[in-house]
Amino acid sequence: MVEQSPIRLRSCRPDDLDDVMHVNEVCLPENYPRSFFAEHVMNYPKAFIVAEVDGKIVGYVMTRIEKGFSAFGFKWVTKAHIISLAVLPQYRKQGIGSALMRKALEGAKEYGATESYLEVRVTNVEAINLYKRLSYEVKGVNADYYSDGEDAYVMAARI
C-alpha cells in the first residue's frame, strides 16, 4: 500500500500567491488579479487557508469578512463570504476541500463572523454537495451571475 503524504492546512502568506493563483487558474474560470488575492491575504489571513502536501500548495480557500443583513433573520451581522475555493484535480476526494472550508470558517469566527455565504454555479454539483455537508443551504438564485451567463445559487450557513 502506498502511504499518503499528510495534508497541512495553514494561513496563506503573501509569498504563496503565485502557487494559489496557479491552483485558481487550473481549477476555475473565475480568475482575479494578484492585487485581489493580496488584499485578502493582507486583511483576512486567518480565513484565507492553503492546503500543502509535501510542501506543495494543492488547494486554497479565500474569504472576505463583510457586514450585512443576516440570511437567517432581520439583523445586522458579520459574515464570512467565501470568495474562491479550489483543490487541484489529482488531490480531490480526500477531504481537502471540506477541511479547507472548516478551517477558514474557524478563522472567520475570530473576526467575529457568525454566518457565511457564497455563490456557486447551479451546475457545480460537487461543490454544492460539499457545501450542503457543511450545513450551507440554498437561499436564492443570482441570475446571470457568471460572465458566461450561468446562474449562481446563493448558499448560507450559520457558523
Ligand SMILES: CC(C)(COP(=O)(O)OP(=O)(O)OC[C@H]1O[C@@H](n2cnc3c(N)ncnc32)[C@H](O)[C@@H]1OP(=O)(O)O)[C@@H](O)C(=O)NCCC(=O)NCCS
Ligand atoms: C469543489 C472542490 C473544491 C471539492 O474539493 P475536494 O477536496 O474534492 O472536496 P472533499 O474531498 O472534501 O469532498 C468531495 C467529495 O469527496 C468525498 N471524499 C472525501 N474524502 C474521501 C475519501 N477519503 N475517499 C473517497 N471520497 C472522499 C466527499 O465525501 C465528497 O463526496 P460527495 O461529492 O459525493 O459528497 C473541488 O472539486 C474543486 O476544486 N472543484 C473545482 C473548483 C470549484 O468548483 N470550486 C468551488 C467553486 S464555488
